[in-house]
Structures are given as structure tokens and as C-alpha cells.
Amino acid sequence: MREQASTLVAQLGPHQMLAAALTCGASLFAILLALQYVRLRRRTRKERAATRAQLATLRAETDRVRTLLQLDRQVIAVWGGGEDPEISGDIEIVGAAQPLRVLAFGAWLAAEQAGALETAVERLRERGEAFSMILATHAGRHIEADGRAIGGCAVLRLREATGARGEAADLAERLRRAERDATILRSLVESLQVPMWVRDAAGRLTWANAAYAAAVDAGTAEAAVGRGIELLDRADRQAAAQACAKQGRFEKRLAAIVAGERRQLDVVEIVNRSGVCAGIALDATEAEQVRTGLQQTITAHRRILDSLATGVAIFDSSKRLVFYNPAYQRLFGLDRAFLDEHPADADVLDRLRSERKLPEQADFRKWRDNFLTAYQSLEPQEQGWHLPGGRMLRVVINPNPDGGLTYLFDDITERIDLQSRINQLSGLHRETLDNLAEAVAVFGSDGRLKLHNPSFTRLWRLSPDSLAAHPHIEVIAAWCQAMCNEDVWPVLRATVTAIGGRHEPVARRIERADGSVLDATAAKLPDGSTLVTFRDVTDSVSVERVLTEKNEALEQADALKTRFIHHVSYELRTPLTNIIGFAQLLGDPAIGPLNAKQHDYVGHITGSSAALLAIIDDILDLATIDAGAMNFEPSEIDIRETMRAASDGVQDRIAEKGLKLVLDVPPGAGTMQADGKRLRQVLYNLLSNAVGFSPPGGTVTLSVRVEADAVEFRVADKGPGIPDELKDKVFERFESFANGDSQHRGAGLGLSIVRSLVALHGGEVRIESAPGRGTAVAVRFPVKPVTAPE
Secondary structure (H helix, E strand, C coil): CHHHHHHHHHHCCHHHHHHHHHHHHHHHHHHHHHHHHHHHHHHHHHHHHHHHHHHHHHCCCHHHHHHHHHHCCEEEEEECCCCCCEEEECHHHHCCCCCCCCCCHHHCECHHHHHHHHHHHHHHHHHCCCEEEEEEECCCCEEEEEEEEECCEEEEEEEECCCHHHHHHHHHHHHHHHHHHHHHHHHHHHHCCCCEEEECCCCCEEEECHHHHHHCCCCCHHHHHHHCCCCCCHHHHHHHHHHHHHHCEEEEEEEEEECCEEEEEEEEEEECCCCCEEEEEEECHHHHHHHHHHHHHHHHHHHHHHHCCCEEEEECCCCEEEEECHHHHHHHCCCHHHHHCCCEHHHHHHHHHHCCCCCCCCCHHHHHHHHHHHHHCCCCEEEEEECCCCCEEEEEEEECCCCCEEEEEEECHHHHHHHHHHHHHHHHHHHHHHHCCCEEEEECCCCEEEEECHHHHHHCCCCHHHHHCCCEHHHHHHHHHCCECCCCHHHHHHHHHCCCCCCCCEEEEEEECCCCEEEEEEEECCCCCEEEEEEECHHHHHHHHHHHHHHHHHHHHHHHHHHHHHHHHHHHHHHHHHHHHHHHHHCCCCCCCCCHHHHHHHHHHHHHHHHHHHHHHHHHHHHHHHCCCCCCCCEEEEHHHHHHHHHHCCHHHHHHHCCEEEEECCCCCCEEEECHHHHHHHHHHHHHHHHHHCCCCCEEEEEEEECCCEEEEEEEECCCCCCHHHCCCCCCCCCCCCCCCCCCCCCCCHHHHHHHHHHHCCCEEEEEECCCCCEEEEEEEECCCCCCCC
């Protein structure tokens, strides 16, 4: 039996042990009540015998009956026609301190029993329902309440409980059951692994179970009680005593040392009317650790949510806002004061609608009600909101275990816009790639074909179906290598399959067996792919070859011409010098007289020989410049003297044609750096050309303009001018034109030599001319020559 009791005790939980302890106390109280009942019964028998005798003699008289009723320990209340009853009897049985005028049941009964009695009295008065019940007063007495309807009146009788109706036997039986239950409960409480204790009204420890003894390291419960070892510290015990004194109960989570370890305990103490206190301590350490961990997790989650760019709003089961992060507040621009008031979900939606931050709806109320049905859903939902103004939101609605909702708001406007642009660009790139004349192929980092255009298929005569399977570069190289005269595809394959590092682009020219020529390039892309392009340059290569051959032929012809001119010029110079010399001798009177006709012949010979010598000198100068052998000797020269010296060379021709030569030199023209001989030659050639194209009696002007960084000479005539279509040809060698009425036609070397000599100084030549308005040639020299021959 003892082992069964121990097993039963082990199966009980902490709350069952507390109930057992309370039942034990109730059993002890029942025993005391039974003893009191026996004493009362003995005394009541004696009083009842006296009452019977008095009732027999006073039955005929009403006053005597009332007197007898008052002598008995009872109270009688009679409700007639009024609301207040007529009360008579011994008020001490209910513990009242003064005579009863109005029955106030709550003054001497517990609230629960007072309510039950009032309900029974009300039914008695209204329906005539009789009742009988046993009540306990605040003074610790037990009375019997009987209600009857007599003669149209409601009568309530209150009297002390006696042995009538076998109450003594009932009390004895209840006492035995209480003792038995108390024994079982004590065994259960003793075996519980939860510390339990009892203190007397003075606060001294009077009882404890084995778990309490183990908690305070006392060995046994008797030792813990005998030595008064407390589980709680003094401050906690005082707080518990104060709470029990005020409220009759103390309940709090406290820290205590249990078996040498600091633990968190849920302590409960209750006290009865006599001041006896019973307590129990449940180990809540693990629950506290879980609560602390949960709080830390919640705090960490809140910090994470606050740092998210996604707007988060959490509503509880009552549809009120309990959390929002800064991103949510910024996304909708809601007032923090409004959000901190924990508004309802519907109120938030109404606010957003009033600020036009929700999708436009024809029936907003219906849409809102349908939206809020998510509180009755178990599955997450996702919606797309197109807001006024063009913004787009992705809304995710997650049901919470507690019945609330968590909203996630992502502003995907930029993402959608970027995706749209990417799709457009992708389509544009695809169309561009498909229409390129170049063959393009993109191989992935795994060496397989990812992308190609129709030109690639046509160029290498591949099947679109075979390329649709994304073959490896090895396969494509095997297909295409047969069309090539050299091993180019292995190089491209090595570039495609190379791993790691940066790779410079590879460029190769491919000559295929069909005679076509391709330029191939392979370059690595940022994602590890390789772009391979092929451009058909057959036509350009053919043209290039033709042009190269033609250029080589022209260079050879030019070199041959230069050698020929150089050779002929020197070969002509020697006999021409002899002719000039002999012609001058013939014209010398010292040799002998000549007739007029002979003198004219000698003059023509001398003039023609001089003109021919000038042409030969020009040819030699051009050949020297072309050969890069022209001597360039810059020095400080006087601008005015150089212009006068150049004009002296054409004075005889000017006089012959009756022309006027004007030298326009500003005061202080100063000097410049140049090769004086070549500068005079430039000015002479320009003046000679102007004189040749000027009409008789015309004017030739030689002017100069000195600037900060350049000196510009200008030779102008009033000749027929140069047509626009001939301006680009006047500087070409051996190009001579007779324009208008002018009969001048030279060898076509003057302006060519001018341009070459000016370029030698780093200058430039400019022609301004129009038909019928004359011609002006300007040569511009830098103050200091920037170019010199090597």
C-alpha cells in the first residue's frame, strides 16, 4: 500500500500537490468541526427538551409562541406584502453585532453563499419554491437556512445546525474520509520533487517535504524544520508575508539557491484565516532561459527588420499595428505619431487611400474588405500594387501563428523599369546581332556555344539544328577546320577553354580553301564567356592587294621619273651653259660686229637659254627637296631688303609689259628667321607668276603683314583669275594653264617650288582668286622656323 501511494505521489504534478496540501488542511479543519459538532449536539439535546416542554404549554398563545421562538437559537424572517421582512429571533447565531432590521446576507456570509441565499429567497418570494441549505458564517458558525411559503407569506428560518436529519452521522463519515484523504495527500506531498512548506502565524517553518530538504541541503525534512532553514531570503519572505496579509496570496518569480545552484523559482504562498501559510516553489529556470532567449531573439529580429530596405508592418489578431520598421514609414510617408498609436489595419488602409498611396479602386470598401480576409487565411499571399504616380509595389502577406498578419512591401518600380529596359536592350541586341554582317559566336565558360547569329551559320555552312544543341567548341572546331588552310581553330579553342587570369584578345587572319579571307578575333567577356567574331575581308583584301601593287608601281615610276629628271637636268645644264656662253660671246662687239638680224638671233638664243636654265634650276631644286638634300640655312634677315631684292629680279619684265610694281611694307617691319635665299626665291616665283598673268599696264602688289607669331607675304595681281576647279591643280608639278587673254604659259613648276619651300619653313600657302578679279597668293612663315631638313 505504501509503495502504491509512493507511485501515485510520483505521478502527481506541482499543482496537484498544492491541491493535496489544501485538502489536507481542509481535513484537519473538518476534524475540529466534528468535535465542535458533538459538543453542540449534546448541548442542543438539552435545550430541545426544554423547548418541547415550553411549546406544549404555550401552543395556544401566539405571544408565548413568539417568545419560545425567540428563546430558540434561530432567526425568522417573514415577507408579507412589503419589500422589507419582519425579523425576529436570536441574532447571535449569525454573528451580527447589532439587531437586524434588514437582512444583509453579505455582512455575515461569504460572497458565494450570500449570492446563493439571495437567489433562493427571491425564488421563494416570487414562485413559492422551498429550499434548505447549510451555510457557514464569517464567525465560523454553521447554520441551517429553510425557506417555506406559509399563508401567502415567505418565511425564512435561520438556525444553528444540530444533529437533526442524521447530521452527526454525516459529519463522522466526512471526518473519516477527511482523515483518509489527508493521509494520502500527505504521502503524495512528501513524495513530490517540488519544494513545499508550511509556516505558522508567526512565520516559523512548521513543515516541509523531502524536496524542500534537498533544496536547502538539510538532509531530511525534520532537520530543515528543526533548524529553520529557509529556501527564500529574508527580503522575499517579508514581501510574501506582506502580500499574504493584504491579499491572502503571494505569487512571484524569485531567484534562490537550490542544491547549491542558482535557480529561478515560481513561488506561490497562501494563508488561511488563522494565519497558517502554505507555500510551493516550481523550478522555472529553463522557462526563464527560454523567455530570455526568446526576448533576445525578438530584439535581434527587430534590429534586423529595422535595417531592411523592405517595408515591414506586423498586425496582431485584433488587427492593430504592433510593429513597423523605418522602411515602411518612409515608403508610405506616414506620420510616426499616427503609427505609434497602434492604428487598426482598416484605418491604415483608409489613410493610405486618402493620400492616394493605394491602387485606384472603383469600389474601395469592397476591395478593403476582401483584402482584410487574409486574417482568416492560412496560406501566404502575394499581390502587385500599381500606385498612382507610376510606382509599383510587391506586397507579401504572411499569416502569423497568433492570428495576426505580417506585411512585406518591396518597391519594385526601379526593378521593373530595369527589367523592361533589359528586355528592350536584349531584344535590340538580338535584332542587331541577327542583322550583323559579321559572324558572331559566344561560348560559355564551359566551352559550349551559348549564342550565335545567322551570319555565323552561313559563313561556316553549319546546320541551325546542330547549333541549337549548344555543341562544344571542340565539335565546332572539328566542323570548321576542314575549310581552313591553316590551324587557326586550335588557337581560338585554346582561348575559349583557358581558365583563370586575364587574357588578351586574340586576332588571326584566316585564308580558307575557297579563297575567302576572314579576320577572326576572340576576346574574354567579364562573365567568363568568350566572344568570337569572323569578318569576311575578302573584297577589302583584294582591293588592298591591288592598291598595294599599284602604289608600289607608282613609287617605282616616281623614283624612275625623279632619277630621269635629275639625270637629264644635269645632262642638259652643261651644254646649255655652253650655249649661253657662246651666245654672250657672239653678242660681244669685241668678237666682231653683227648685223641687226644676227643681233636679234643672238638675243633670242640668250633669252631662251636663260629661261631653259631657270626651268632646269627649278627641276633640280624640286629633286633636291624630294631627296631631302636641300640645304636649309635659317638666319636673321631683313624683311624689307628681302622684298626689294626679289622685286629687282622682275624689273626688266615689268618694264617690258609696262606694269606697275607696288611694295607695301609697314614701318618697322623688322626681321625674321628664315633661309634668305629660299625666301627670295619664293617671292621671286610669286612675282614672276603675277607678272606673267597681269595684263599690260596692270599693277602687281607685294605686301607683308607682321604678327606676333608669323609673317605673311602677299602677292596680288589684276589678271584674269583662277577658276575654282583649277585651284587645287595649280600647285601640281608641270601643270600650266593659259587663262583669259594672258599668253603666259610656263613650265608649271613655280608654285610647286613655292609650296615646297614654304613647307620647308613650316609655313603654309593660300590662294584667293576668282575669275575676272585677279589672283592673290599669300605665304605665311612662322617667326621662327619649326621644320628643318635632316
